[in-house]
Each structure stands twice: as C-alpha cells, then as structure tokens.
Amino acid sequence: MNLSATHDYQQDLDSLLQYFSEEDLIIEKYQALGAKNVKVQELKETSAGFVVTTYRDVPANVPSLLKSVLGDYNTIKQVENWAWQDDGSLVCAMSVTIEGVPAEMTGTLHFSEPFSMVGDGPVTRNEINLTITSAIPFVGKQLVNFIGQDSKQQMEAEYQFLKELELTT
Structure with a gap:
C-alpha cells in the first residue's frame, strides 16, 4: 500500500526541524501523540545530515481479525536518515517496523522552504511518501490496510501538533 500527503506549515524549516532532530522535542512530540516509553536510541550527525533512531509504544485500536498479531x-x-540536498531542501529516508509484526513501512519525507510566501512568512512544505508491505498472504493484506489507516491518522495528528506550534512561535 502506498500513502502520500503534502503538509504546508507557516513556519521556517529550522523551527520544524527541531521536532525531528532534538531529543527532548522528539520525545515531547511522540508523547503528545499518545506514545509511551519513548526512547531516542540514536541521534548523530552524518556528513550529509543526521540519523535518528527511536522506539515508542503506541496504542492500537485493533480489529478482532488482527488481535493475534x-x-x-x-x-x-x-529509523530516519536525514540528508541536506543541493537545493537547500532536506530529505528523510525512513523505515518503520512494529516489533513482532510481519509488516514494514518505508518512505521519504521531503522538506523544502520557503515553498512560497503566504502572509508574513515562509511556508515549509513536507511531501510524504510511504509504502507499507507484508509478506504474509491473506492476513497480511488486512494488516497492511490497518497499518495504512493508522498511519494516515498518525500523519494527520503529527501535522496538527506541528501546526499548533505556529500559534506559539
């Protein structure tokens, strides 16, 4: 299953980036989205940008068919691998796994700024592309559909959380 979304923010890239690159703000963001036991296992600079590895426990409103999984x-x-591009944008190649679940999500986040001028400030655009897969027949399709729906809700919740920051900055 492929998912894509475009999120525009009335904030500069540096302000948004803090919530993807600073340990305390990463934890704050995920806790605000309902996660427990949030841990930033790795946060380090690379020659092209930075790498972040996080673990978190997230609630799941699981359909009965998937309760055994x-x-x-x-x-x-x-795991997020962030890299600055020659045009000043920032691309994140990411992978998401759910421990003990036979499914995987991979994708990219592409932040660019300023996308255009709206009102008094720059707009940062985040273009999200995700692919969710499972190698299990039958139940795997249901699993991918559930993870896809849950991922859409999580993307929207994160978008709203970050947009709320616009009101306080």
Missing part, C-alpha cells in the same frame, strides 16, 4: 500497545522502531 497486534496488541493493545505495539513497540515501534523508526
């Missing part, structure tokens, strides 16, 4: 809370491992 998913629990009420699931541990997510997310």
